[in-house]
Amino acid sequence: MNNGTYAIELQNLNCYYETFRAVKDVNLQVKRNRITAFIGPSGCGKSTVLRAINRMNDLIPGARVEGQVLFKGQNLYDPAVDPVEVRRRIGMVFQKPNPFPKSIYENVAWGARINGFKGNMDELVEQSLREAALWDEVKDKLHQSGLSLSGGQQQRLCIARAIAIRPEIILMDEPASALDPIATLKIEDLMRELVKNYTIIIVTHNMQQAARVSDYTAFFMMDRADRAGMLVEFNETGKIFTNPTDRRTEDYITGRFG
Amino acid sequence: MNRVSTFPQESQLRRLLARRKRIGWLWQVVFLLATILVVLSLIVLLYNIVVGAFGYVIVQDKVSPQEIVQTYTDTPEAALHTLSADQYRFILEQNLSKGLLRRLNSEAPLTERSREELYRLVVERVVKPRVVQSYSLVDSIFERDKIFAEAAALPHSRVEFRRWLNLDFLTGKQASVPELAGVRTALLGSLWVIAITVVVALPLGVAAAIYLEEYAAVVANPWLRRLNAVIQTNINNLAGVPSIIYGILGLAIFVRGLEAFTSGAAFGATADGATANGRTIMSAGLTLALLILPIIIINAQEAIRAVPQSLRQASMGLGATRWQTIWHHVLPSALPGILTGTILSVSRALGETAPLVVVGASTFITIDPDGPFSKFTTLTIQIYQWTARPQDEFRNIAAAAIIVLLVLLLTLNAAAILLRNRYSRRLV
Structure with missing residues (x-):
């Protein structure tokens, strides 16, 4: 079964840390080749949902997921699915730039190499760096350490590293929150460029950023009663920001709380 | 308000x-x-x-060398150290008791010994130069005249400035008189023991640390988690166990229990009767390895824990397996820290005496260790032995041996620090 329009479907997703339910009953469909933004106040579970999509939550002891994450009709939490395989197809960019303490070249090439890439590595590295809009800045110093770059460059290096293994979806967990406004803008431009080839899901605290870059927006909030995060509203970004149907969404985006 | x-x-x-x-x-x-x-x-x-x-000593010969040359050779003007092997052998045969000659012959027949060896024996057994008085460096400087006056009063004696730490001391074998004793056997013994310790303890310790930090820390099963916590607590406690306890453990397990293995008998390595028990370099090395294992594990764990979580996430997020993450990112980043811990624990092992006494280091041994299944002594044992002797001169050579031990420690540490710095520079 290959559902053409959706890259990811979340069905009754519940996330637990030990016995605490951090996220409850999320149902969401992420469209292919679109940018979907997750917004909401701190502790609302949006990062947890994001990490559930490529099974990064598995790495946290005591974390557990119930419900389904459908990727091409396949439930990623099926026992037959290997999380390593999932992460290879659904890449991730983190909040703080975290290049490997290796050369710029090696940062991009490493993921491809361990995943058995047999083609021309130089070409792949150049192409990935070009796609991440970093090539012109680093082409003369490919063998310097990735840590010698500025924060914004490091984050684009991380994006180049993620796309070098040709994932289908890229998850970004507040990718610009540690960067200055100019570097942020570059990352946002880059995302608009990348979405032509990839599906992007981004978690952000910055509502203007969500409004600027995303096609769809999901608003999450913590339920006061059981402190579990839940999906309040999910719609096209324009609708969410101009004409939200839920009162809580409106309160949040107009700055009345959060 | x-x-x-x-x-x-x-x-x-x-x-x-x-x-x-x-x-x-x-x-x-x-x-x-x-x-x-x-x-x-x-x-x-x-x-x-x-x-x-360092300091002056007054040396007195029992028999003056010239007197020996005059009595036992037909070239009365020759100096003692220029004679031939046969002449030395003759002198020995004339002067030593039958029992002593038999003992020397059974160690290695006199006819097969080299000229230098025989000369050494003549000096040691016949001339018998004795340090009758030794002075500290401070006395040597401030009471020089008094020392020379004292020496002049004694027949065939002379004042020498003795650097107890000299090349002969480093290359000389153990001897019953302090002037002739050296640390060669002990130095080699220490190096052999420490080599075995590192070879065993480092990989074992790092492997255990990797398991505890990277695998045990993420198990979900609460029973296994509790078991891991118990293991962790025990390792921490083991680091504080007195070293002599490890000696007793080593005696029971390695010397007695695994005698076939530690004596080398299982490999057909044992040759003479003297080494046919478990009191070998192997036992000592394994005992010290047990001793420093908890320290290495704890230090390696700290180093691995200090590797930022973001590095692991970056690697796993690219579809790397846990093993690839550990091998390519965690270990290289943790290596400088692991090496630091190893330096510390190797220094500790090198300075240990008590467990080796229990395991059965030889106190008097003149044969160089030639492999993991030899009998052995170490610098620390040697120092301990010498300081316990009543004669002043042994305290002098103990001081010299301490300098050798310190220099050895500093050399090892410096080497490891250089290695570490070189490695951590390559990372950033």
Whole structure:
């Protein structure tokens, strides 16, 4: 079964840390080749949902997921699915730039190499760096350490590293929150460029950023009663920001709380 | 309620500030004094060792060399050290008791010994130069005239400035007289033991640390988690167990229990009757490995824990397996820290005496260790033995041996630090 329009479907997703339910009953469909933004106040579970999509939550002891994450009709939490395989197809960019303490070249090439890439590595590295809009800045110093770059460059290096293994979806967990406004803008431009080839899901605290870059927006909030995060509203970004149907969404985006 | 008024007035504030600064200054002085005290005690330690290792001695021969040459050869003008092997053998046969000759012959027949060896024997057994009095470096400098006057009063004696730490001392074998004793056997023994310790403890310790930090830490099963916590607690406690306990453990397990293995019998390595028990370098090395294993594990765990979680996430997020993450990212980043821990624990192992006494280090041995299944002694054992002797001269060579041990420690540490710095530079 290959559902053409959706890259990811979340069905009754519940996330637990030990016995605490951090996220409850999320149902969401992420469209292919679109940018979907997750917004909401701190502790609302949006990062947890994001990490559930490529099974990064598995790495946290005591974390557990119930419900389904459908990727091409396949439930990623099926026992037959290997999380390593999932992460290879659904890449991730983190909040703080975290290049490997290796050369710029090696940062991009490493993921491809361990995943058995047999083609021309130089070409792949150049192409990935070009796609991440970093090539012109680093082409003369490919063998310097990735840590010698500025924060914004490091984050684009991380994006180049993620796309070098040709994932289908890229998850970004507040990718610009540690960067200055100019570097942020570059990352946002880059995302608009990348979405032509990839599906992007981004978690952000910055509502203007969500409004600027995303096609769809999901608003999450913590339920006061059981402190579990839940999906309040999910719609096209324009609708969410101009004409939200839920009162809580409106309160949040107009700055009345959060 | 006026919150501001609860703060002191300006004049009072200044007084308070002066007091706070005074208290700070007082503590600074305390810290400085502590540092000075530490440095002073180090200086005293070094002073003691150096003063003991160098100084004047009065040497008295039992029989003067010239007298021997005149009595036993037909070339009365020759110097003792120029004679031939046969002449030395003749002198030995004329002067030593039958029992002693038999013993020497059974160690290695006199006819097969080299000329130098025979000369050494003649000096040691016939000339018998004895240090009748030794002086510390300080006495040697300030009471020089008195020392020379004392020497002049004794027949066939002379004053020598003795550097107890010299090349002969480094390359000489153990001997019953301090002037002829050397640390070669002990030095080689120490190096062999420490080599086995590192070879065993480092991979085992790092492997255990990787398991505890990277695998055990993420298991979900609560029973397994509890088991891991118990293991962790026990490792931490083991690091504090007195070393002599490890000696007893080593005696029971390696020397007695695994005798076939530690004596080398299982490999057909054992040759003579003397080594046909478990009191070998192998036993000592394994015992010390047990001793430093908890320290290596704890240090390696710290180093692995210090590797940022973001690095692991970056790697796993690219579809790397846990093993690839560990091998390519965690271990290289943790290596400098692991090496630091290893340096510390190797230094500790090198300085251990008690467990080796229990495991059965030889106290008097003149044969170089030639493999993991030899009998052995170490520098620390040697120092311990020498300091326990009543004669002053043994204390001099003990001081010299301490210098050898310290230099060995510093060399090993420096090598490891260089290695570490080189590695961590390559990472960033």
